[in-house]
Amino acid sequence: MNVGMKMAHVCDLCGHGYRDARIAFECESYCKAHKSCSPEIVKDAFHAP
Numbered sequence: 220m221n222v223g224m225k226m227a228h229v230c231d232l233c234g235h236g237y238r239d240a241r242i243a244f245e246c247e248s249y250c251k252a253h254k255s256c257s258p259e260i261v262k263d264a265f266h267a268p
């Protein structure tokens with residue numbers, strides 16, 4: 220998913236952006252499972268929705 224920023228990996232569910240695709244994937248997995256974000260994961264986001 221690209222929101223126009225280079226190297227942006229954005230969670231499809233919550234819209235937080237990550238520089239690390241692996242963390243974005245973890246966020247998506249967590250969002251899907253819990254229907255909300257993990258504070259532990261979101262603190263690594265550089266872009267908030």
Ligand SMILES: [Zn+2]
Nearest residue numbers: 230233246250
């Ligand atoms: Zn998310």
